[in-house]
């Protein structure tokens with residue numbers, strides 16, 4: 001089981017021969033071993049519901065010194081047979097923080113950690129509602145990985161959207177510049193009455209008898225002015 005690969009598993013979750021009386025019974029947790037007094041890290045973060053010696057009838061009878069952590073989903077993680085506990089009720093722990101030290105308190109045949117996950121927190125800290133700890137943790141960690149991947153994907157898409165927005169803005173700016181140029185050209189090509197500068201230089205009636213209606217685009221007035229100036233120069237020479 002990958003989540004416990006650093007541990008020696010001396011007894012898995014499920015049916016087994018009881019180590020004390022030999023009867024077939026259901027093992028409600030998993031027995032893990034490092035060495036006596038090994039500082040045990042929380043497999044998952046949570047709030048400490050219980051820390052101390054389990055008394056019979058309260059959910060931890062025979063479990064010796066116990067730390068019970070409730071995770072975000074409301075599952076209770078029980079670290080049992082501890083030599084001593086390292087936390088107090090009400091504390092919030094992160095994954096990896098030390099909950100206590102491997103021991104053999106309570107109904108135990110040797111120093112080990114009995115790790116049990118319960119799907120309820122009441123009554124008696126969910127006693128009897130155990131799930132397979134390895135499967136539970138693996139599913140939880142897989143979801144965390146999926147969440148991470150999802151976050152990365154979202155970030156990637158957001159940066160793509162930002163880039164597209166930038167490109168759109170550039171295109172809009174270019175389009176606006178084109179519209180301005182087109183309007184300027186339109187203004188050049190739109191018919192207008194005799195411009196003031198033309199009248200000033202050549203008089204109101206300069207085009208009488210030459211064009212039927214003295215109206216034209218800017219270009220027309222400029223060409224007319226050139227023609228008039230050439231005529232004036234020729235007449236002078």
Ligand SMILES: [Zn+2]
Pocket residue numbers: 011027029030031113114115
């Ligand atoms: Zn056990």
